[in-house]
Amino acid sequence: MDEKGLPEESIFNELGFFSESDTNYKKVLSSMCTIPHPIAVKAYQQFIHTNIGDPGLFHGVCEMEIKVIEMTASLLSHSNPKTAFGHLTSGGTESNIEATLHMKNRFLEKHFNANNNADDTNNANNTENTKNTSNAGNSDNANNFKLNLVLPKTAHFSFEKIANLLDIELRKADVDSASRVIPESVYSLIDKNTIGLVGIAGNTEFGEMDPIVELSKIALQKKLPLHIDAAFGGFVYPFISSGTQHPNSFGFDVSGVTSVSIDPHKMGFSVIPAGILVFRDASFLNASLEKIKVKTPYLTSTYQSTLTGTHPGSAVAATYAVMKHLGREGYRQKVADCMDLTHHLQKKLEEVGFKPYIEPKINILTVQIGDYEKTNRIRSKLLKEHGWNISATTTVPALRFVLMPHVTKEEIDDLVVDLKKVLDAD
Numbered sequence: 001m002d003e004k005g006l007p008e009e010s011i012f013n014e015l016g017f018f019s020e021s022d023t024n025y026k027k028v029l030s031s032m033c034t035i036p037h038p039i040a041v042k043a044y045q046q047f048i049h050t051n052i053g054d055p056g057l058f059h060g061v062c063e064m065e066i067k068v069i070e071m072t073a074s075l076l077s078h079s080n081p082k083t084a085f086g087h088l089t090s091g092g093t094e095s096n097i098e099a100t101l102h103m104k105n106r107f108l109e110k111h112f113n114a115n116n117n118a119d120d121t122n123n124a125n126n127t128e129n130t131k132n133t134s135n136a137g138n139s140d141n142a143n144n145f146k147l148n149l150v151l152p153k154t155a156h157f158s159f160e161k162i163a164n165l166l167d168i169e170l171r172k173a174d175v176d177s178a179s180r181v182i183p184e185s186v187y188s189l190i191d192k193n194t195i196g197l198v199g200i201a202g203n204t205e206f207g208e209m210d211p212i213v214e215l216s217k218i219a220l221q222k223k224l225p226l227h228i229d230a231a232f233g234g235f236v237y238p239f240i241s242s243g244t245q246h247p248n249s250f251g252f253d254v255s256g257v258t259s260v261s262i263d264p265h266k267m268g269f270s271v272i273p274a275g276i277l278v279f280r281d282a283s284f285l286n287a288s289l290e291k292i293k294v295k296t297p298y299l300t301s302t303y304q305s306t307l308t309g310t311h312p313g314s315a316v317a318a319t320y321a322v323m324k325h326l327g328r329e330g331y332r333q334k335v336a337d338c339m340d341l342t343h344h345l346q347k348k349l350e351e352v353g354f355k356p357y358i359e360p361k362i363n364i365l366t367v368q369i370g371d372y373e374k375t376n377r378i379r380s381k382l383l384k385e386h387g388w389n390i391s392a393t394t395t396v397p398a399l400r401f402v403l404m405p406h407v408t409k410e411e412i413d414d415l416v417v418d419l420k421k422v423l424d425a426d
């Protein structure tokens with residue numbers, strides 16, 4: 001750090017230089033984020049100094065956070081949104097970490113701390129694991145075996161971090177040709193050490209939704225929590241027009257769903273970072289919250305039980321503002337616009353001979369143009385020779401386009417022309 005500070009003008013000249021290397025989202029069809037709504041930006045600026053980690057100083061943002069959770073629970077078809085429990089996070093990764101942490105704590109509490117009385121209702125016939133859990137009930141042995149989480153193999157890579165962080169095995173269930181998890185595969189992976197299930201509403205690669213109702217049946221039968229990762233699809237599926245015959249239930253109207261992750265900083269059009277983790281009700285978490293809560297002697301609160309300490313009240317304000325400003329009607333319109341872009345790209349690609357890998361349900365389109373090697377080559381040529389940022393899928397070799405509101409039809413037309421050029425020259 002320099003000894004002497006610089007005047008404002010020099011600082012902003014420098015910032016301008018750095019900013020030139022950042023995208024303004026032109027030619028970006030790889031990002032699940034977009035330019036925040038101006039209302040969100042304005043609200044963010046107004047609350048820039050607030051810290052929701054010290055709630056006694058910021059009653060206003062705390063009140064807004066409660067209202068955001070209530071609005072989100074209502075969007076997720078909760079029968080009594082006021083009883084939902086949750087908070088804002090930095091995004092899908094943090095929400096998934098916290099949801100899994102609670103599943104793990106809940107499992108440990110249920111099986112090792114509750115009167116030393118192991119619950120054998122889950123897959124009592126699983127002989128492979130009987131050996132490992134024969135000591136269940138003895139808390140000394142609580143860490144002697146690996147716990148597992150059953151999730152679709154299309155789950156976001158944040159779960160890889162979670163596995164490492166929480167020392168959990170990921171059991172990845174097979175998916176069908178439309179990338180939706182196969183319930184029988186999920187069922188077969190559950191054993192006595194399973195802490196919970198994950199379903200996805202809007203998977204990262206294809207935007208597809210798992211059969212949440214089927215997963216819920218399994219969760220209820222096995223008495224397991226079911227976390228829904230709706231980081232991207234949470235602000236899309238509820239607003240897809242009814243013409244697109246899709247079984248849109250993935251929220252709290254599905255009885256086995258215990259928690260949902262949904263990101264305002266993606267299709268919620270709020271600022272970065274803004275994620276939401278919401279639980280059906282707090283009672284599900286009581287034991288776990290008790291386990292992770294810490295005394296906060298220097299703050300205005302007595303305890304803290306969130307993963308992060310200091311976190312931005314400005315993101316809460318931005319999210320509150322944009323949700324209130326757009327309302328369901330506004331989101332419906334924005335989703336319709338994104339779907340219009342998606343269908344425009346689909347039509348243009350079809351005109352040059354490419355069909356989508358999966359008929360797009362939401363604003364993510366994938367197209368197969370060859371094997372992995374060719375896909376990556378074309379993707380990188382599109383960037384190097386024409387400046388297009390697009391991505392590729394990993395479960396099948398396909399180019400992947402995310403149609404966010406910053407994309408225009410003119411851009412799409414240019415992109416398809418450039419894609420054709422690159423393919424012809426390859």
Ligand SMILES: Cc1ncc(COP(=O)(O)O)c(C=O)c1O
Binds near residue numbers: 094158231263
């Ligand atoms: C389905 C899903 N879950 C979680 C995440 C992680 O979100 P974040 O990058 O906001 O942590 C993503 C990001 O793309 C996602 O698509």
